[in-house]
Amino acid sequence: MWIHRAARHTATILITVLLGGLLGATLLRFAPGFGVDEQELDTRLSGATIQALRDSHAAERNVLVFYARYLSGLLRGDLGVSRSLQRPISELLSQRIPVTLRLVAFGLLAGWLLGLALALPGAISGKPAHDILPGFLSGALLSLPSALVAVLFVLIGGPGPLAIALVIAPKVYRYSRNLLAQTSAMPHVLAARAKGLSRLRILLWHVLPIAAPQIIALAGVSVSIAFGASIPIEVICDFPGIGQLAWQAALARDMPLLVNLTVLVTVVTLVANSASDLAVSPSSGRQ
Amino acid sequence: MKTLRQFVWGILILVFAASLMAGLLAPAPYGQQFRDSTNAGPSRRFPLGTDELGRDRLSRLLYGSRVSLLLAPAAALLSTFIAALIGGLAGYLGGWWERLIMRFIDLSLSLPWLFLLLTVRALLPLNVSPVASVSITFALLGLLGWAGPARVVRSGVRSLTSSGFVLQARACGCRGSRLLVMQVLPNLKPILQAQFWISVPVFILAEANLGLLGLGVSEPLPSWGNLLRGLENYGAVRSNPWTLAPVLLLVIVMGSLHLVFPGEDYYS
Numbered sequence: 001m002w003i004h005r006a007a008r009h010t011a012t013i014l015i016t017v018l019l020g021g022l023l024g025a026t027l028l029r030f031a032p033g034f035g036v037d038e039q040e041l042d043t044r045l046s047g048a049t050i051q052a053l054r055d056s057h058a059a060e061r062n063v064l065v066f067y068a069r070y071l072s073g074l075l076r077g078d079l080g081v082s083r084s085l086q087r088p089i090s091e092l093l094s095q096r097i098p099v100t101l102r103l104v105a106f107g108l109l110a111g112w113l114l115g116l117a118l119a120l121p122g123a124i125s126g127k128p129a130h131d132i133l134p135g136f137l138s139g140a141l142l143s144l145p146s147a148l149v150a151v152l153f154v155l156i157g158g159p160g161p162l163a164i165a166l167v168i169a170p171k172v173y174r175y176s177r178n179l180l181a182q183t184s185a186m187p188h189v190l191a192a193r194a195k196g197l198s199r200l201r202i203l204l205w206h207v208l209p210i211a212a213p214q215i216i217a218l219a220g221v222s223v224s225i226a227f228g229a230s231i232p233i234e235v236i237c238d239f240p241g242i243g244q245l246a247w248q249a250a251l252a253r254d255m256p257l258l259v260n261l262t263v264l265v266t267v268v269t270l271v272a273n274s275a276s277d278l279a280v281s282p283s284s285g286r287q
Numbered sequence: 288m289k290t291l292r293q294f295v296w297g298i299l300i301l302v303f304a305a306s307l308m309a310g311l312l313a314p315a316p317y318g319q320q321f322r323d324s325t326n327a328g329p330s331r332r333f334p335l336g337t338d339e340l341g342r343d344r345l346s347r348l349l350y351g352s353r354v355s356l357l358l359a360p361a362a363a364l365l366s367t368f369i370a371a372l373i374g375g376l377a378g379y380l381g382g383w384w385e386r387l388i389m390r391f392i393d394l395s396l397s398l399p400w401l402f403l404l405l406t407v408r409a410l411l412p413l414n415v416s417p418v419a420s421v422s423i424t425f426a427l428l429g430l431l432g433w434a435g436p437a438r439v440v441r442s443g444v445r446s447l448t449s450s451g452f453v454l455q456a457r458a459c460g461c462r463g464s465r466l467l468v469m470q471v472l473p474n475l476k477p478i479l480q481a482q483f484w485i486s487v488p489v490f491i492l493a494e495a496n497l498g499l500l501g502l503g504v505s506e507p508l509p510s511w512g513n514l515l516r517g518l519e520n521y522g523a524v525r526s527n528p529w530t531l532a533p534v535l536l537l538v539i540v541m542g543s544l545h546l547v548f549p550g551e552d553y554y555s
Contacts, residue, residue: 143541236519262403
């Protein structure tokens with residue numbers, strides 16, 4: 001049964017990635033400035049050179065042909081060449097992915113620990129006073145764009161990787177705190193409380209097992225949030241990861257690199273969501 | 288809690304009114320340069336000082352607030368409209384149509400939208416005017432932010448179409464567009480309003496992120512995004528703390544919006 005579910009998830013991921021890549025490439029193709037190169041503004045270039053620059057985009061004009069070529073290259077392990085950096089994309093990705101993975105993994109781990117550490121005291125004690133400071137902190141952090149969190153970190157000289165944690169933590173806190181509060185109000189929890197069980201025991205045995213599947217489901221979503229936050233944080237804190245590469249590619253209008261990065265992050269997001277989905281089904285058995 | 292909400296509403300109305308009256312309240316036009324007073328500190332003439340080009344910071348903050356606070360709701364209106372159309376159709380038609388539209392919504396939700404937003408925003412024509420850039424930036428936010436709300440709308444329509452009063456209307460012979468317009472849409476209003484208000488802070492944050500990355504509203508037109516870009520001059524911020532005024536205003540407005548309309552954000 002589990003293998004069937006895993007196979008279905010894998011098939012869904014493959015189809016979604018293929019369609020997602022096509023959708024991404026189509027959006028790029030029909031963007032208002034597609035095919036325009038900044039070098040065209042250089043007044044020193046002759047008409048023939050500008051025409052040659054325009055012709056270099058000709059292969060990308062038919063989005064289906066571009067995407068078919070991209071997929072056939074992908075099957076051979078060839079991701080193409082970055083137009084702006086003039087280097088093989090596979091080489092760029094192999095250099096940049098470890099940086100982003102380390103940053104995102106640290107940010108997720110620290111963000112989840114911080115978010116849960118803020119949510120649990122209020123859930124254990126049940127006193128609203130324990131939620132005032134965490135509520136204020138999470139509200140303040142949710143009010144800041146991730147790029148601004150990175151800027152403030154640079155200003156105070158804080159460690160950059162922690163910036164992703166501060167983007168994730170308030171979301172984890174709000175979601176898990178609401179979920180724990182809802183679960184704590186369920187009849188079986190009230191019955192356990194009436195029987196005189198300690199608050200910690202109620203939390204560990206009667207609240208967390210019920211809330212766990214939905215908290216795990218947030219883990220999948222938090223991966224995509226962390227990758228989204230990694231773009232401005234890598235740019236501002238100067239981490240040479242794929243977020244910074246995406247920004248450089250966006251500024252340089254490097255379509256092959258952008259399509260590859262979009263597909264890569266889509267795969268990571270889908271795998272994370274599927275993994276949390278598969279993890280939820282066995283753990284939800286207790287309900 | 289009610290008093291706090293009223294207070295927060297008061298703040299939001301005050302900021303919104305001040306930004307709408309930027310033309311009256313601002314000491315100078317947002318693009319006017321006072322070249323004899325570049326990087327000036329706060330004074331009677333320039334209450335928040337001037338930037339490196341000699342432009343009055345208070346005027347730019349007021350006009351920038353107007354751009355962000357008018358266009359983020361416009362983008363939210365666009366995304367809520369698309370969500371209502373697509374989610375409403377999925378929920379109302381049901382069957383194969385619903386499954387097909389839901390797969391499309393799932394596909395849209397699985398794409399890394401900040402990556403796509405960066406990309407499509409970067410592919411704007413090179414000679415685009417500031418007004419066109421601000422319109423396109425917020426239109427893109429609206430066009431890319433419909434998928435999450437569409438899911439909620441579809442669930443709302445599904446529960447409405449199977450509710451007692453709709454069944455009764457059907458039994459009375461009310462069908463098709465009449466049923467949709469007279470029975471379903473009026474009851475969908477609270478869901479659409481909630482989705483609209485949840486989207487507003489999301490789009491304000493998205494524009495701020497794009498602005499900080501240099502891909503938001505083009506100069507000289509101010510917005511909260513490109514005003515925050517001034518903070519990248521780290522040395523100047525340490526010695527001139529009044530340059531943090533846009534951060535303070537953003538936190539106040541966003542905190543107020545989160546307090547009044549709690550929700551999720553996808554782009555931060």
